[in-house]
Amino acid sequence: MARAIARDHGGNVVLVARRKERLEALCEELRTRHGVQAASIVADLSRPEDVERVFAEATRERVLHGAILNAGVTYWGEAMKLDWDAFQALLNTNVTSMVRLSSLLLPHLIEQAGGARGGAAGLMLISSVAAFIPVPYQAAYSGTKAFILSYGQALAQELRHTGVSVTVFAPGGITTELLENSGLSRRFKAGDLGMMTAAQCATHAVRAFVQRKELSVPGLLNQTLALASRLLPRGLLAQRTAAMYRPGH
Template identity: 45%
Template sequence: MNNLRLHNKWVLVTGASSGLGQEMARQLATLHKANLVIAARRADKLEQLKAELEKTAGVKVKVVVADLSTIEGADHVVAECLANGELYGAILNAGVTYFGRHSQLPWDKFESILKTNVIGVVRMANALVSHFETSKQEGGLMLVSSMAGFFPVPYQTAYSATKAFINAFGNALYNELTNPNFSITVFAPGGIATEMTHGAEFGELQGWLMPVQQAAKEAIRAFVTRKFNYIPGLMNRLGKVFMKFLPAKFIGGRMSKVYLKSLLKSEQQ
């Protein structure tokens, strides 16, 4: 299968108002000259990004404001992307987390995590895959997951569980594809230095976080080269291999101590 050719092609990026999504949009526009559909809830942030990229990169940018924790929002984004029949690729990046004791996670917050990280992603992926399977057009889909989906992370219990679903969903769905010109990539980074990890509870973990520019660069490379699974960062990839030989209970226990230390420190501030 040939690499994706993004120049002058339309690519969707969800969660583009900040963090990894915003940086991927910037690099897709400036380095690959892709036209973009950028989607998120914050209209002001999206409009700022649109103005920046159209001026500096000379590409076309379409803003879609939507709450991707709702079926209506997910459907609206897909409909806007497919309206002109020119969508070439999609990066489903939008996601939310909760860092704290699971017993203190309010039910409505848990539902929001589940709806954004799982239901919204699956709703959009279903529609996009159906489009490319039916049309037989060339293209690609990337689901942004996390290493937390491979190794459950205490104190990010719900988030970790949703990412485990995305890992399994994306890998399984890839093997159901019949369009030889379409691919699904699961991108599973470790921690990234973004707005989502800027809170005090992540203070002790800052040294582990990958710069967002590096994560975005590796994400786009994985997307373009149609990787099946991809973990950015050599040490992260080696860590995943090494941890296969350790008991899951031991790994969870070690992670629990590190994350709890950071959480407790933030509570004392």
């Protein structure tokens, strides 16, 4: 998404993640290839103190016009076997940091959007198709993504007259490290029906953000799944999904 913002919109970016070398390499790439300003903040968003620091550093002597809260982790396996510390880290990363950062960022974004300048600002929260359907063997993850969907869509209404858009982006399978780290890459592979590359998905996401969409689901298969979740019983969908996600077969 940082690449798409710099390449397609000439946007300056502040990037946040845990791995310093990767952040710095990407910043350098964006500066040389696209001539934008790029800064990085190394932080672990599962740690509340890091979340506070990210906001302080990102807004120190700098004005933000948009924020994309994308960091997320998953666990694939039986919910009762999810280690408690790992669950806390998942919840902190996917939910708590997102709510805290949203609460800290929104007054800043409202200020940029409002007043005499009459500008606009935006917040985008990254959810998942797993928000629409209970996903057995990704129970905690799909729960966090359902939270984000509900929270983000509610927030969009609360902020309607502020000039700040809230976009919830809910992709399906993307071939990224998230699948590698969870083992899901053994089940879902590049080229499978509906799977996207990170670059494809990022293009959709940034377009939705710029167009200030309230909810965006990229790709026909994912849109069909989102629609099915409104038409079919959730229990039936969960049963079908269980067969796809059950580990060890």
